Amino acid sequence: MFHRILICTDLTDGLQRLVRFVPQLAQGGIQQITFLHSVPIAADPGMPKPDAAKIERAQAQLAPALEHNLTGIDVQVEVESGKPIEVMLRAVKKHQSDVILMGTQSRNLLTEKLFGSTTVELAQRSPIPILAIRPQLISAMTSEELSLRCQHLFRELLVPYDDSDASKHTIAEIAKRANASPACMICRVLESGHYELSAAEEQQILTETLEPAKAQLQAAGLQAEIELRKGNALTQILQAAQENDISAIALSSNLSDHAFGAIPSFAAELLRQSMHPILLFPAP
Template sequence: MFQRLLFCTDLSDGVYRLVNFIPSLAATGAKQIVFLHSVPFLEGSIPREDTEKINQAREQLEPALKHSSATVEVKVEVVSGRAMDTILRAAKTHQTDLVVLGMPIHGQLKERLFGSTTVGLCQKTPIPLMVLRPQLISTYTSEELELRCQHLFRWLLIPYDGSDSARYLVEQVKRYAANRPEHSLERCNLCWVVEDVNRRGLPADYQVEPAQKALVPVKAELESLGLQVKTEVRQGDSIVEVLNAALMDDVSAIAIASKSLGKLQELSVASFTRELLNRCWHPIIYFPMSR
C-alpha cells in the first residue's frame, strides 16, 4: 500500500525495535525504509551538536542497514535539530509515502495546550501519518512483532458517515489500493455509527436503514479494486463503537481523515479524530485533508 516509509523514533517509543524486521516490512511492498532520530542541540550561548547522543543513536539504529538489498533500500539518519523540522525535511528529501510515529505518553490537557510532534505534523504535511502506541510495540515478542510488521496494512477499519471527510478518506484508500503491491491491503471494514438521538415519534433505529443503504455504493467502489469489504452500522457513541468494532474484527489499523486536527476550532468542540488518537490502542493511519 505504501512503498516509501519514514520511521521516526525518539528511541523510547518502541519504534526503534523495527530495525530488526526490515524483511517483514518489505513484505508489505515497501521499497524504501528510512529510520530517523532527531537529537536536540546542546544549549548554550552557541548551540552545538550533541555528538555523544548522535553516536549512541546511530549505533542503536544501524543494524537496519544490514537488511538493505536490491528489493528494499534502507537508510538511517541521525540529525540535530527539532523533531518537527527534521521529519518534514526528511519526508521531502526521500519523497515519503507514509510517516510512522510512536505516540508520546502524556495527558490530554498537555496535548491541547502545547501540541505535540504528531499533531503539528498533521497540520503541516499532506503525507499520511501512521501512529503506533509505544505500549503496543514494546510488549510484543520478536515473533509477534515480525508477524505484525508483515500485516501492517492488511485490514483497515474505515469509520464512515457520509461526510466530506469520510468521502475523502475513502478516495485516499482507493488511490493507494489501486497501486498496492501483492500481500498489502486486502480487506476493509466500513463502519457507520449512528449516534443515539431521542426524537418524538421516531423509532430508536430510524437512521440505521438509510446508513446501510448509503454504504452499498461505497462498498462497491472498494470491491472494484479487488478488496474484500465488510459493512456494519452500529448505534451509540461514535468513539466507543469504532473501538468496539476494531476489537471484534481482526483489523490491522484504523484509517481516519480530518482537516482541523489540533486547530483552535477543533479544540472548542468534541473531536472524533483527536479522541480516537488519544484513546485507541490500534495503529491509526491519518490522512490529512487539504486546507
C-alpha cells in the same frame, strides 16, 4: 498500500526495534525504509551546535537496519539535529516518503494544551499520511509477534464513516492505493436521535451511504464489508476495532487547532484513546 516509509523514533518508543525487522517490512510491500531520529541542539554558552556524542550513539543504535543486505529494498538511517517536526518534514521531502510511522503517547486534553503533541503538530503539517502507534503496543510484543505485525501493518483497515467529505476522502485515498489489496471494514455509527429508526430507514442508510463506499473499494480490487452500529461513535468504533482483526483505524482529519479546544474532534479523541494504530490521511 505504501512503498516508502519514514520511521521516526525517539529511541524510547519501541520503534527502534524495527531495525531488526526490515525483511518483514519488505514482505509487507515496503520498498524503501528510512529510520529517522532527531537530536536536540546542544546547549552551549556560545553558539548552539549539534550534540556529536548523542548523534553517534543514535547512529549506532539504528545501524543494524543496514545489515540485512536485501535485494530490491533501500534502507537508510538518518540522525539529524534540530526540532523533530522540521527534521521529519525535511526527510519526507528528501526521500519522497509516502507514509510516516511514529509513536504517540496517550494524552488528555489538558496535557496537550500545556505541553503540545508532536503527533498533532505533524498531522497538521504533513503532506502524507501518518501511522501513529502506541509505544506500549510495540514494546509489549515478542519478536515473533512484531515480525507478523511488520508484515501486516495495513492488512485490514477500519474506516469510521459518516458520509462526510472527510470520510469520503478516506475511502478515495484507500482506493487509489489498492495495489497491496488490504481488506476494509466500513463502519457507521448512529448516535442519539437515530435509535428509533425503522428497519426500512436503516436499510436506506446502508443503501445510500455505506453501499456506495463499499462498491468504490471493491471496484479498486479491495475486500470490503460494512456495518451499522448504534451508540456513542467513539465507543462503538473502539469496540469494532477490538471485535475484528483490525490492523489500523483509518480516517481523514486536519486536526486543526480548534479540535483541541473545549469541544475536541472525533479524530482527536480517537488519536488520544485508541490502542489500535491510527492511519491519518491529510484532509483534502
